[in-house]
Amino acid sequence: MICIQQVSKTFDQGRSFAVQEVDLEVGAGEFLVLLGESGCGKTTLLKMINRLVEPSRGRILVEERDVCRVDPVVLRRGIGYVFQGVGLFPHMTVAENVAVVPRLLNWEPSACRDRVDELLRLTGLSPRTHRDRKPHELSGGQRQRVGLARALAARPRIMLMDEPFGALDPMTRDGLQREFKRLQQTLNLTVVMVTHDMTEALLLADRIAVMKQGVLVGTGSPGQVLRNPSHPYIAALMETPRRQADQVESILRSGGEGK
Amino acid sequence: MTEAALADQLRLLPDYLGHHLTLTLVALFSGIAVCLPLAILVTRVKPLQWPVLTVASVAQTIPGLALLALMVPLLGRIGFLPAFIALLLYSMLPILRNTVTGILGVAPDILEAAEGLGMTSRQRLFRVELPLAAPVIIAGIRTATVWVVGSATLSTPVGATSLGNYIFSGLQTQNSTAVLVGCAAAAALAIVLDQLIRLGELAVAGRSRTKGWLAGAGLLFILLSTLILQIPTAKGSNVVVVGAKPFTEQYVLAEALAQRLTQAGLRAENRSSMGSMILFDALTAGHVDCYVDYSGTIWANVMKRQDLPPRADLLEQMKNWLQREHQVRVLGALGFENNYGLAVPKHKAEALELASIQDLARHAPHMTIGADFEFFVRPEWKALREAYRLDFREKRTFDPSLMYAAAREGVVDVISAYTTDGRIIEYDLAVLTDPLQALPPYDAVLVLSPAAARRAELVSALKGFDGIIDDGTMRAANKRVDVDGESPARAARFLLEAVGLSSPAKGGEGSDS
Ligand SMILES: Nc1ncnc2c1ncn2[C@@H]1O[C@H](COP(=O)(O)OP(=O)(O)O)[C@@H](O)[C@H]1O
Ligand SMILES: [Mg+2]
Numbered sequence: 187m188i189c190i191q192q193v194s195k196t197f198d199q200g201r202s203f204a205v206q207e208v209d210l211e212v213g214a215g216e217f218l219v220l221l222g223e224s225g226c227g228k229t230t231l232l233k234m235i236n237r238l239v240e241p242s243r244g245r246i247l248v249e250e251r252d253v254c255r256v257d258p259v260v261l262r263r264g265i266g267y268v269f270q271g272v273g274l275f276p277h278m279t280v281a282e283n284v285a286v287v288p289r290l291l292n293w294e295p296s297a298c299r300d301r302v303d304e305l306l307r308l309t310g311l312s313p314r315t316h317r318d319r320k321p322h323e324l325s326g327g328q329r330q331r332v333g334l335a336r337a338l339a340a341r342p343r344i345m346l347m348d349e350p351f352g353a354l355d356p357m358t359r360d361g362l363q364r365e366f367k368r369l370q371q372t373l374n375l376t377v378v379m380v381t382h383d384m385t386e387a388l389l390l391a392d393r394i395a396v397m398k399q400g401v402l403v404g405t406g407s408p409g410q411v412l413r414n415p416s417h418p419y420i421a422a423l424m425e426t427p428r429r430q431a432d433q434v435e436s437i438l439r440s441g442g443e444g445k
Numbered sequence: 446m447t448e449a450a451l452a453d454q455l456r457l458l459p460d461y462l463g464h465h466l467t468l469t470l471v472a473l474f475s476g477i478a479v480c481l482p483l484a485i486l487v488t489r490v491k492p493l494q495w496p497v498l499t500v501a502s503v504a505q506t507i508p509g510l511a512l513l514a515l516m517v518p519l520l521g522r523i524g525f526l527p528a529f530i531a532l533l534l535y536s537m538l539p540i541l542r543n544t545v546t547g548i549l550g551v552a553p554d555i556l557e558a559a560e561g562l563g564m565t566s567r568q569r570l571f572r573v574e575l576p577l578a579a580p581v582i583i584a585g586i587r588t589a590t591v592w593v594v595g596s597a598t599l600s601t602p603v604g605a606t607s608l609g610n611y612i613f614s615g616l617q618t619q620n621s622t623a624v625l626v627g628c629a630a631a632a633a634l635a636i637v638l639d640q641l642i643r644l645g646e647l648a649v650a651g652r653s654r655t656k657g658w659l660a661g662a663g664l665l666f667i668l669l670s671t672l673i674l675q676i677p678t679a680k681g682s683n684v685v686v687v688g689a690k691p692f693t694e695q696y697v698l699a700e701a702l703a704q705r706l707t708q709a710g711l712r713a714e715n716r717s718s719m720g721s722m723i724l725f726d727a728l729t730a731g732h733v734d735c736y737v738d739y740s741g742t743i744w745a746n747v748m749k750r751q752d753l754p755p756r757a758d759l760l761e762q763m764k765n766w767l768q769r770e771h772q773v774r775v776l777g778a779l780g781f782e783n784n785y786g787l788a789v790p791k792h793k794a795e796a797l798e799l800a801s802i803q804d805l806a807r808h809a810p811h812m813t814i815g816a817d818f819e820f821f822v823r824p825e826w827k828a829l830r831e832a833y834r835l836d837f838r839e840k841r842t843f844d845p846s847l848m849y850a851a852a853r854e855g856v857v858d859v860i861s862a863y864t865t866d867g868r869i870i871e872y873d874l875a876v877l878t879d880p881l882q883a884l885p886p887y888d889a890v891l892v893l894s895p896a897a898a899r900r901a902e903l904v905s906a907l908k909g910f911d912g913i914i915d916d917g918t919m920r921a922a923n924k925r926v927d928v929d930g931e932s933p934a935r936a937a938r939f940l941l942e943a944v945g946l947s948s949p950a951k952g953g954e955g956s957d958s
Binding site for chain 1: 554
């Protein structure tokens, strides 16, 4: 579905690389998580997929077509994108925000309206109370839901998501993560999601790709990266969730002894 | 302020307001039409930003009156066009600057979202950047509106009628009612337009139908009233344009000419408060059909002559020269002279034993001289200074209407008075004699543009003015305005009656049938 070949990006004529010689394939219906510390090049790599950033070297194919050879506007309308800072349009209502891409694609107004209501329900918002609000009248979590609804609006088969659950409290985040995972499976979406949260990566991903300083250090399923990491950096990264899981388990066990 | 004086002024309001509105609205709409695309271009092509905003800022720093006056020689025209262009330039900076600031102020993550969702750069502009920048852009338009309404009052001296006619003529004729009515009308207009735009903005931002209808109805009302106010003054080809320089005698004479033309069944329109040279150029170009000038002024300022032949000779030579060089016809000398003269308060003249300018020369180094804006740059001043070796301690310029009071109150010692001004007697001033004849004679002459000179009905309507107004009659008419507070139109009726050019019975009849 997405094929990244030897892609590099430099912002300073080659003195340093935000992304360096990355090779990565994402299959149809696969949920891939790009994991790494902040500043390691995840966002840059994600933006090259829909050409918000032009690769300095290498090639990216989306559904077999080189992204640099197609009209970027058409390309982007076919790919859902959830932005790191949500990026809702402050002058538009929730409904208008969600309907942006369908409108760009000249859907009938009634079709847009129905789709908005459907998506608001899907992302756990109430069409009646929320559709006519402005973004500043929503909570952070509600805004992220609207951002998700907006990305899904025109039924894309590919979703690019940049820390979509970043600004949420743990309860809300857990709920929304699970809802989205279910949605991804029912719609058979191809997802590339960026995060620096190891637990999130493990819980959502079919496959995790770990980046460090612009370089892809390895990929593997959650089980593989936890059990036999292919690189010491991956092992070090997984140390935290593993230790947390052990601690939680020991608490559970000691609780089970029924003091 | 009497009720009659106010009623006198309010009768002029529809005409002035109609012209003012037309000028303001056309300048503003054009300003918006030019500046919005220009500002958008500038945000797309960064290197243009600095030069465009700098040019607009420079236009803004030129004082309004100067900018308007500059347009006259630049465009070679008087009236609507130079006023329109100057006001357009004046409206540009706030609209340009606010639009650029507004568009560049849109947060980069919002722009990236717009791009990432697949908007073209055009769609980004219309769906995201302009709506988000709208409050700032509208604030700029509101600033421009207030500036343009205010500055439009300055278009009177370049020959465009506006609410400024009240202010300029009111200041010259010391008619505070006129000045107040002009200022109040301009202020009210600025407030109304500004609030209408605000209402429109609120309607759009709050998606309020009611406010939208109100704003729309208000704008429609203003547009319609502009049209209606303009209909009676819409120019037919046979309108006679009468010019006047910015002082009382000129207003009275222009009114007298207009009344006479109206009696003869012609349509007359006044262009008041124009600068001397602007007015002469407008006459030769045919934008003004007739006005009263003074032989000495044309001799020294237009013909650039420095010799001084006797009065009758000078008049004859000037007449021939105007006809030959500009096809301007001198229809006749009105009969009186309005000379430049140096005047001092009588008590001072007696104390210092001043009778002539020669006597004055000895005291000049301890004295301050006051004059109108033109005097010190006119050739007459140079001639006077050289002939009598005048060397004053200080020179000050005044609005002509304030000059006489300055002399009376001792703010200055000497002034460059007009000899037919009613205030010379009223304020107890003495005009010093000019034994060396450094100053030319200033016979009032009625001049016609080349086109006007060919119109038989116009010539015959104005023929009667030849040689019938003497110094005393003119001074009396001027005094009615300057001292007694009459309107120039009333003083003109007095003047026409005094010289037997109007039958009082005709006054009330529909004169423009
Ligand atoms: N537009 C840009 N210009 C210059 N440097 C950039 C730009 N975008 C990103 N970078 C640099 O590239 C590196 C990777 O950034 P990014 O992809 O945003 O990291 P991440 O999303 O993993 O936190 C960082 O060092 C960042 O400073
Ligand atoms: Mg990032």
